Amino acid sequence: ELLPPSFDIVRVSPDGRAVIAGKAAPGAQVTVSAGEKRIGTVTADDRGDWVLVPDAPIPPGDQILSLQAKSGSTGAISSSQSAIISIPERPDEEVLVAITEPNAPTRQLVQGAAGELAQVPAAGKPFISVAAIDLLLAGDKAEGSDRGEADGAADAGTAIFSGRARAGSRVNLYLDDQFIGTTTANKSGVWLLRSGVAVAAGTHRLRVDQIGAAGEVLLRAEVQFVRQAAGSLSISGQQVHILRGNYLWQIARNLFGAGHAYSYIYNENRDQIRDPDLIYPGQIFAIPVSEPADRTP
Numbered sequence: 001e002l003l004p005p006s007f008d009i010v011r012v013s014p015d016g017r018a019v020i021a022g023k024a025a026p027g028a029q030v031t032v033s034a035g036e037k038r039i040g041t042v043t044a045d046d047r048g049d050w051v052l053v054p055d056a057p058i059p060p061g062d063q064i065l066s067l068q069a070k071s072g073s074t075g076a077i078s079s080s081q082s083a084i085i086s087i088p089e090r091p092d093e094e095v096l097v098a099i100t101e102p103n104a105p106t107r108q109l110v111q112g113a114a115g116e117l118a119q120v121p122a123a124g125k126p127f128i129s130v131a132a133i134d135l136l137l138a139g140d141k142a143e144g145s146d147r148g149e150a151d152g153a154a155d156a157g158t159a160i161f162s163g164r165a166r167a168g169s170r171v172n173l174y175l176d177d178q179f180i181g182t183t184t185a186n187k188s189g190v191w192l193l194r195s196g197v198a199v200a201a202g203t204h205r206l207r208v209d210q211i212g213a214a215g216e217v218l219l220r221a222e223v224q225f226v227r228q229a230a231g232s233l234s235i236s237g238q239q240v241h242i243l244r245g246n247y248l249w250q251i252a253r254n255l256f257g258a259g260h261a262y263s264y265i266y267n268e269n270r271d272q273i274r275d276p277d278l279i280y281p282g283q284i285f286a287i288p289v290s291e292p293a294d295r296t297p
Contacts, residue, residue: 004079005028005069007021009132016058018057020083021162033068039058129164165189171211175197240285
């Protein structure tokens with residue numbers, strides 16, 4: 001039975017250049033569409049990873065992307081996921097991307113270096129870069145069962161690293177000087193490595209080496225990134241961005257000084273919260289404008 005395709009990465013720059021990646025059955029032809037218009041078709045590699053860099057920018061406005069996969073004589077299978085993209089008319093405004101699927105919470109994707117991934121290196125010239133680091137932690141829930149996780153503990157899951165290199169070149173990756181895997185840049189010059197490496201909270205260094213035919217290092221790029229500790233809060237204006245390890249009682253205690261005031265957040269965001277004990281990384285909740293009068297625990 002053919003594996004339904006899925007989205008992992010959807011990065012879109014304000015000018016509409018995009019990089020879209022995910023999983024499918026190895027060797028499957030994956031087609032990304034916006035409504036009735038085909039954005040592009042790519043072939044999943046032998047690990048089931050696929051990466052699409054559309055030829056044309058996605059126009060401003062709201063788009064809903066869908067996925068379909070086909071392998072050999074097997075009939076096409078559609079993904080239950082959709083990617084909702086909102087590209088503003090003004091380039092200084094923020095692009096919004098979210099993944100939706102039936103009976104699951106909407107997951108907002110943080111946007112980053114889509115422009116860099118969409119830049120095609122000059123033919124034949126050495127080139128290597130890191131453009132995106134996506135940490136997809138095991139389990140999407142941020143509910144109370146995670147309350148006991150120790151600060152700084154490593155969390156098993158999937159880390160997806162991606163960037164650019166000369167098409168067909170081999171790329172070795174090292175996390176904090178420890179080898180984590182090798183991959184090959186596709187014909188569009190995009191490399192992607194999916195790893196089960198555990199990434200602890202804190203600052204890390206990712207190194208990528210472009211490898212020559214004799215095993216020598218031709219080029220090297222390094223970047224630092226930070227993984228936030230589980231349970232830390234990300235607050236922007238009158239919104240709280242849910243991270244792994246967050247739960248309503250903890251958020252209310254930090255905002256209002258009383259955990260039982262979680263009901264104020266729940267009532268303000270009933271359209272997103274089906275069960276107060278189940279909230280999910282990627283959700284964005286409005287913070288009530290007025291604090292509860294009773295701050296007594």
